[in-house]
Amino acid sequence: MRKILVLLLGLVACATAHAAMRSETVAYNVDGKAMQGVLVWDDAVETPRPGLLMVPDWTGINPVNIDFAKSIAGKDYVIFMGDMYGKDLRPKNSAEAQAATKPLYANRALLRKRVNAAFDQLKMLAAKHAAPIDASKLAAIGFCFGGTSVLDLARSGADVAAAVSFHGGLATDDPAQAKHIKAWVLAMNGGDDRGTMPDAPAFMQEMQQSPAPWQFVVYGGAVHCFAQPQSHSPPGCVYDPPVAKRAFAQMHAWLAEAFAGKT
Secondary structure: OHHHHHHHHHHHHHHHHHOOEEEEEEEEEEOOEEEEEEEEEEOOOOOOEEEEEEEOOOOOOOHHHHHHHHHHHOOOOEEEEOOOOOOOOOOOOHHHHHHHHHHHHHOHHHHHHHHHHHHHHHHHHHHOOOOOEEEEEEEEEEEOHHHHHHHHHHHOOOOOOEEEEEOOOOOOOOHHHHHHOOOEEEEEEEOOOOOOHHHHHHHHHHHOOOOOOEEEEEEOOOOEOOOOOOOEEOOOEEOOHHHHHHHHHHHHHHHHHHHHHHO
């Protein structure tokens, strides 16, 4: 009896060890520049699920943002974190992050090329069955700089079901690109976000050219970074748990509707 109990406990331990969030690095390149993204999923769930390209905030790919991606993925999504800087550039502080984003904000064509390359990697990973991704349900989400990036992915006309931006920059170098949008665009910003909200009127005017559904949600009282648990740089960049909860619920609902519409 004791041997059977030990065996059963061993099997449970093995099953528990297997049922865990996984992360794997993925090497690719853009115009000869070496990039390194990260694929995240729960391997306890074998059923194919939607694949999300996630572009993190300006600090890029790091352990904190990988854990954040795991918390979003859960059992619902497989997430591929795209590399916007190159594998040798991993900002260690805000100053380095600002320096990393500066050339991309100055050259939006380059930004669009890199975010499209990351989305192409997600499609390739789905085609190769690198993880249980439903290749018919692919979308993109982004935070802060990442929000700007996924909005530009949509503006480029990429065949992505939806693009969801959390407190992302709303400005564009070419408002006319909105007429090429195929994605269901959801942009969510804090009403007191002084960095992004001044561009809100122009953004809404731009999005009226989009042939696809779009929605712009403003959370009163929230500032920049409201959806990121690791953010606490008052007064301008602060995590807001109640607002984050509402924003992620909005994301889930929007993605489900977009995937149903695309299918």
